[in-house]
Amino acid sequence: MKVIFDDQGVQDLLDDYQRIAGVRIAIFDLDYNEVYNSPKEHSTFCQRMRVNGIIDGGCKECDKKAFGRVKKSKSIYIYQCHMGLIEAVAPIIDEATIVGYIMVGQMLNKSNIEQQWNYVHTKSRFMGVNIKSLKPQFLKLKQLSDDEITAITKIMQACASYIWLKYLIKVERAPLSEKIRLFIEQNISKDITTNKLCSYLGVGKTSIYQCVKKNFGLSLMQYIRYERIQKAKKLLENTDLMIKEIADMVGYEDYNYFSKDFKKISSMSPREYRKGYNKTLPKSL
Template structure:
């Protein structure tokens, strides 16, 4: 775990979110471990489903997949869970590192209880739970509109940003993933690769690959290429006086042709085309 949360402030913020939205909210760390929630008790429909081992496993798998999706998107992600309830999740980022997730869930987002029960009963037919109890639990859930969920999701994203801004979630500065991220951000325009990073931190490639996959969702080389291309895009727009070969070099690409190839692959246009398009948009 690379994050430390101020649980007193965090619990107060979760309570405020629930007071406004009447939707349960939970915070997970970067390993998908639940840290806090408000209210603490999950909805009766979820309590019932989690008495079934298969349903409980599906619930945890669904949460993990949603976390990974939100991390890739770097913004809130709203989806319908395996049991037919609507949830939304927002990643917590500090720099390029994912340090946790905020999730609200157990939302019954249907036009009627009849419609919701038809879908949920079909999705949950293989679970060993009392169908009459499940039906009753569905009828007890308030009907929540899509517009309401969209608004709550926007608030969730704002809460995630506030958490990081107020540093309620603070990175453990001596943790290896943090040090590696700082090192990459300082040197990504230089001649660095997996080997040089491993040598600098005295770690093996396997350890580095695991850290990269968990924190970036991709390999180290791909992450460095992405940072370089983002810098190239910025220079192409902000510095029309620089020629493309100068920009390639400034971003850490020693091979001009390789830079052109990677840029096209990642943006679907050449650097020259990108500059022309971005300048038009800017003007």
């Protein structure tokens, strides 16, 4: 699946939101990389905090967990980051599929500001970092009531829907046959079942069976075995791994079963295949 955003349209939307709400907003791709934002830079407090590798690592891990939660729930998530700041994430959805994420953050709630500062200061000291000089930057962070936080996150979620409704995003989807092939390729060493494939792709067994038969001329299990053997061939050609190791790497626990399938599909044993392939290599290699 390839996701293409209307760069100017999305950036204008984020700039308008930031101008009204006064908080930082950003869009992330499916790999959790920030691709659009307003303003471009993090708050001064966060910038200077994240110069420290320990704190920066904690921020990234915190964001990753939030994205993972939204990925499962497909709904908005409001939380406190590991340094006590308020953040919110919502999915950008196209035809029931998440194609990106939208986030607002670097906010404080309306509770006692000194208590919030003491929490952050104390936690940073436990992490071996002295941030005492950053208090002025901390105090400049926007404070919002719970109702205000809820309001701006709802509007953020509306922005996510607007991106789809106004065609600011285009999704180029791979055909089902390619999705099946990629799933098998990426899980070649694991136990691949029809139920797992159905759950991952969100389609029924009949659709998968018919697709594989139509595109590959095989049953699903035959096609999985075929792909395993093709991967094994590449490993036999390009590595010095033991054949039993290769069998494990392509999802066969039983070496004899692997050899039987290999010979059935390739008309020779794995050992014969490797020996024959090596004979055809140029002498310079």
